[in-house]
Amino acid sequence: MTQLQVRVFGPLQVSLDGHAARIGAGRQQAVLGRLVLAGGKTIAADRLAEDVWEGAPPPHASSVLQVQVHNLRRVLEPHRRPRTPARILVSEAGGYALRLDATNVDAWRFEQLLRQYEQKAHAAARPDAGERYRMLDEALHCWRGTAFESFASASWATAEVARLTDLRITATEMRAEAALELGRVGEVVAVLRQQVEEYPGREESARLLALAQHRLGQQIEALATVRRTRDYLRSEFGIDPGQRLCELESAILNQTVDEGRECVPVIPEEPVRPRIPISRDERPGRASVATSPRFYPAQRRMINATAAEACADGLRVIWLMGESGTGKTALVSGIAIGLAEDGWATAFGRCPEVDGAPPAWVWTEILAELEGAVLDSRLAAVPDSRLAAVPDSRPAPLDPFTIVQAVTARGREITARMPLAIFVEDAHRADAATLQVLRQLATWLHREPILVVLTVRGGEPTPALRATEAALVDRATARVQLAGLDLAGTREVAEQIGLTDLDEDSLRALHRRTGGNPLFIRELSKLLVAGGDPKGLPESIRAVLIERIERLPTGVLAVLQHIAVWGKAIDLDTLAELSGVGEEELVDLVDTAVAADLLVFDARGRMVPDHPLIQDAVYNSIAPLRRSRMHWNTVEFIQHRATGHDSDLVEVTALAHHAARGATRTTAAYALGRVVAAARTCENLGMRADAxxxxxxxxGLHELADHTVPSAPRADREMLLDTLCAFTGALANEGCVRSARAVRDRALDVAEALSEPEQLLRALTCWRAPTLHGVRDWCLRGDRVRTAVEAVLAGAHSPRDQAWLLVTLVFESELDADPDVTRGHARRALELASPTGDLPLICAALHALAHTVSGPARLDGWRPVADELMRAARGGRSLDYQSLAHFLRFRAACHEVDLAAAGRHAIRALECAISAEFRQPLDQLLAFPAVAAVLLGDLDAAERRYRRYVTRTIRPGVANEEFVRLTAALTLAWARGDLSVLLDRLALWYEREPALVAQVYVVALLHAGSAVRAREVFHENPVVAPYFHWPVMAAFRGWAALALRELDAARELYDALTPHSGTIIGFDSGAAAFGPMDALLGDLAEVLGDSDAAALRTRATLMIDSVRTSLRSLSPVLDSIEDLCADPASDGLGSAP
Known part of the structure; x- marks a missing residue:
């Protein structure tokens, strides 16, 4: 029986027999996480949808939820037979529940073990310390990260995360108490030190840590632990610690710790030293990255090389520089683990953040880890009576000389047996005494095999650190800079958070936006996994950056805010005028920001933020009203020094940017003029995405100015109509077809309200951008537009106007109109357009004609139309229509299985599209390498490439997004020989659009073993709808007819599909492939008793061999296609202003 494990401590994971199972991201993970949180209880479907969609479920949430549950069941029970009841994710009482044993879920197992512990701990025969320790350690072993880490931002998980975390802390405290009874004092210090740092308000953790430190002879550290907890409670809550902690503090001061009452074991007279090498405990959630060779590989090699030099030639010092979150601690943790495995002793210390810490405190921590003893005669000289009389008395701090003597002595003891690595963290906070100790150690131990690594926040050390670095120059010091992870490291950090399906474009966008900073990668990945706004700025990142800026002198933040509002590279003179700061003071502030790695200079000497997230954080730190005013001040500044040339792109777009961001209701009209000017300038220059x-x-500015209300002046509403029409065309060019349709509907509303035929004509024909075959939203009926077009067409006299209306009519008649009538409209549009000499109109008419070449007829008509379109597009210098013509030639070549020509035209289509900023070919042709992988039989590569294709194609406002997903999934499922995996999705489609998917649905039902229902659907849909995918659907009906032994249908389909012999089913789309048509024809011929069956099958086999040979030779072409299809915007993670 399959052993299933579900883990919610750390990133969500499902494993079957020890092997990780692939589980979908987003909603599917949320469904499983929410069911785990329910603890096996049934959750109503409505409640589950409410939680999974964070209180805003979509209209069809129940259907989507059913699909997610179906997919989860396939993950959890991969060997369950079709149509057999689920045993794990069950449906009952109108909801869902998980039926698993506690041993199968780490969170459930943890609580079960705690309950078992409580039962035994409160029994008459209480277990001894060893048994209690074992039980608690087994429970805590369930944890491998934070609770429900994949759902950290989900509102439904917040309370459960807090409850489980509290249980973990309590269990850790109880285990520490048992460990103290067993004499495992060093372990208690190592475990509780981090817990007390993370949860300074946990008095029991602080008490046990202080007690353990006291037993190790670390009285000063023990008192400091109690003091930090007291300070925290007073500052945060205005209360004093509880009685037990106060009593322990008093006992330590008076040397009267009650060993029996405090559960401390008898300590032997000679303290037992821990074994060497000494290594620091692995930090949860970090070491797994830090130990990876992809985590700063170059820096790791440099540090390891320096360690080797220390072994050979004596002490070496490394300064590890990097900003907050760049992974300094993670890297040194990983280095320490590696050195410990190689036989090194290691010790860590962190320079304290609080004021008033004893001098050189970090070396006291390091000495404690090295188990060195400092004999303080001054403390011994203080009578117990004095300490008792003054409860708040503290022993005087040790002097640096005493500390360095002790560290030197212990260092020599260790290096006599093995090399030693000392890690000093947060050295930018080091006091003078700490650096004095370092310099003296470097002198006394310069011949010993010692490596000292100091981590420093920031790009430049403080003056004190620079002086120390200079003093140690003869000790072979080196600086190692952490500037951010590379792409491989970025992917690894993102995958650990659960972002496992990053394509190359998204990975590069994530790396560019985060600068490779591991903290920023983690936080942005969490945001993306949780389904948040990819352009958003997590609060944790904003806090880190603003805290970093606020440490700098007053005035730096204000200067950075002016740069952020400016929004691009800025010269010093402009910055001085905008900020009003004097030149000398401004130079000092800019130098400070540059030294802090907040600003950099470009090649022209202008200043820009060093990092996109710095720009975002600073910009968002400005109050909205003040930010708006700053933008408007910038408008006035630009106007004052403007050249007055409307063709100056930089000036026009800068003015538009600031006017739009600074606009109010009273200034919206002016801002609107600037923005429209910028849009038209970008259009004239071919910058369509910007337009x-x-x-x-x-x-948006029209709405701000109230131009959208019916009472607005007519002139304003006419301006609004012009804007909506231009916006429709721009969206259509971007491939955002559904958004373009919605905007055009708004334009029609405005035009109808204006009651002018010319305005209505303008609105109906504003969609003039070419749209690739299959991209248009053919699942939506265009009844409203068709009716309006037909009405206007009846009164239109201009051949040009009639032609544009007919082109519109063709594209609004894709799904439910008579194909012959639609083809007649396209031919008439071309007849009207040709005499006008209007090349854009002629191109549009030819495009419409190509659009009608579909249905049962052969697709040979594409090539002559494509050739004619190419001539017209070249004459009109239209790169987008040239790209479309090459795309049509590409599809014609795919239809003819001429792979060399297909690759050649795909490359040319992409080159023209890139020059024209015509995005649709860049998205659609990304499917071709995926289909090639299917034909080659490399289904893993095909799945990766299809995932990238779907990710790129499914963008806000695009059309047919579900059909795009279905096409990719259908191709892969067919190649794997099982369409039953798509049964639920096809059932939903069949309910909405039966004619589109009926034939595929029949085959999926057959694969699922539902032959009776398959026959019903087969007979309910006896005719294959004459859409552009007719050959594919007819082929699926042929396979269904074979399986169902429907001989009459088989004979009819054999005759209909014979003209398509020699093709690959679906390959003419360039996005799918379902095998040679001759293979199907051979099977049909055999059933019908036709003697051609063997010959057809032979041709099919030879075709596949030929196709695979051609594709292998085209490998460089396929790589070039993927490179050219790389997302030019990569805007999934773009920066804000």
Whole structure:
């Protein structure tokens, strides 16, 4: 029987027989996490949807939830036979529940073990310390990260995370108490030190830690632990510690710790030293990354090389530099683990953050880890009576000389047996005494095999650190800079958070936005896994960056805010005028920001933020009203020094940017003029993506100025109509078809309200951008537009206007109109357009004609239309229509299985599309390498490439996103020989659009073993709808007819599909492939008793061999296609202003 394990401590994981199972991201993970949280109880479907969608479930949430549950069941029970009841994720009482033993879920197992412990601990025969320790250690072993880490931002998980975390802390405290009874004092210190740092308000943790430190002879450390807890409770809550902690503090001061009452074991007279090498406990959640060779590989090699030099030639010092979150601690932890495995002793210390710490305190911590003893005669000279009389008395701090003597002595003892690595963290906070000890150690131990690594926050050390570095220059010191992980390291950190499906474009975008900073990668990955806004700025990152800025002198933040509002590289003169700061003072502030790695200079000497997230954090730190005013001040500044040339792109777009961001209701009209000017300038220069953004902004300004209300002046509503029409075309060009349709509907509303035929004509024909075959939203009926077009067409006299209306009519008649009538509209549009000499119109008419070449007829009609379109597009210098013509030639070549020509035209289509900023080919042709992998039989590579294709194609506002997903999944499922995995999805489609998927649904039912239902659906849909995918659907009906032994249908399909002999089913789309048509025809011929069956099958086999040979030779072409399809915007993780 399969052994299933579900883990929610750390990133969500499901494993079957010890092997990780692939589980979908996002909603599917949330469903499983929420069911785990329920602890086996049934959750109503409505409640589950409410939680999974964070209180805002979509209209069809129940259907989507059913699909997610079905997919989860396939993950949890991969060997369950079709149509047999689920045993793990069950449906009952209108909801769902997990039926698993506590041993199968780490969170359940943890609580079960704690309950068992409580029962035994409160029994008459209480177990001894060893048994209690074993039981608690087994429970805590369930933890491998934070509770429900994959759902950290989910509101439904917050309370459970807090409850489980509290249980873990309590269990750790109880285990520490048992460990003290067993004499495992060093272990208690190692475990509780971190817990007390993370939860300074836990008095019991502080008490046990202080007690353990006292037993190790670390009285000063024990008192400091109690003091930190007291200070925290007073500052945060205004209360004093409880009685037990106060009593322990008093007992330590008076040397009267009651060993029996405090559960401390008898200590032998000679303290037992821990074994060497000494290594620091692995930090949860970090060491797994830190130990990876992809985590700063170059820096890791440099530190290891320096360690080797220390072994050979004596003490070496490394300064490890990096900003907050760059992974300094993680890296040194990983280095320490590696050195310990190689036989090194290691010790860690951290320079204290609080004021008033004793001098050179970090070396006291390091000495404690090395188990060195400091004999303080001054403490011994203080009478017990004096200490008792003054409860708040503290022993005087040790002087640096005494500390360095002790560290030197212990260092020589250790290095006589093995090399020693000392790690001093947060050395930027080091006091003078700490650095004095370092310099003296370097002198006294310069011949010993010792490596000292100091981590320093920031790009430049403090003056004191620079002086120390200079003093140690003869000790072979070296600086190692952490500037951010590379792409491989970025992927590894993201995958640990649960972001496992990053394609290359998204990975590069994540790396670019985070600068490779591990902290930023983790936080942004959590945001993406939780389904948050990819352009958002997590609060944790904002806090780190603003805290870093606020440490700098007053005035730096204000200067950075002016730079952030400016939004691009800025010269010193402009910054001085905008900020109002004097030149000398401004130079000092800029130098400070540059030294802090907040600003850099470009090649022209202008200043820009060093990191996109710095720009975002500083910009968002400005109060909204003040930010708006700063933008408007910038508008006035630009106007004052403007050249007055509307063609100056930089000036026009800068003015539009700041006017839009600073606009109010009273200034919206002025801002609108600036934004429209920027949109038209970008259009004239072919910068279409930028033009789309400006048109979107213009619509928002119309709304701000109240131009959208019916009572607005007519002139304003006419301006609004112009903007909506331009925005429609821009969105269509971007491939955001559904959004373009919605904006055009708004334009129609405005035009109808204006009651002018010319305005209505403008709105109906504003969609003039080419749209690739299959991209248009053919699942939506265009009844409203068709009716309006037909009405206007009846009164239109201009051939040009009639042609544009007919083109519109063709594209609005894709799904439910008579194909012959639609083809007639396209031909008539071309007849009207040709005499006009209007090349864009002629291209559009030819495009419409190509759009009608579909249905049962052969697709040979594409090539002559493509050739004619190419001539017209070249004459009109239209790169987007040239790209479309090459795309049509590409599909014609795929239809003819001419792979060399297909690759050649795909490359040319992409080159033209990139030059024209025509995005649709860049998205659609990304499917071709995936189909090639399917034909080659490399289904793992095909799945990766299809995932990238789907990710790129499914963007806000695009059309047919579900059909795109279905196409990719269907191709892979067919290649694997099982469509039953798609049964639920196809059932939902069949309910909505039966004619589209009926034939595929029949085959999926057959694969699932539902032959009766398959036959019903087969007979309910006797005719294959004449859409552009007719050959594919007819082929699926042919396979169904074979399986169901429907001979009449088989004979009819054999005759209909014979003209398509020599093709690959679905390959003419460039996005799918379902095998040679001749293989199907051979099977049909055999059933019908046709003698051609053997010959057809032979041709099919030879075709596949030929295709695979051609594809292997085209490998460089396929690589080039993927490179050219790389997302030019990579805007999934783009920066804000």
């Amino acid at each position: 789309t953004r400006w048109w979107r902004t213009a619509v």
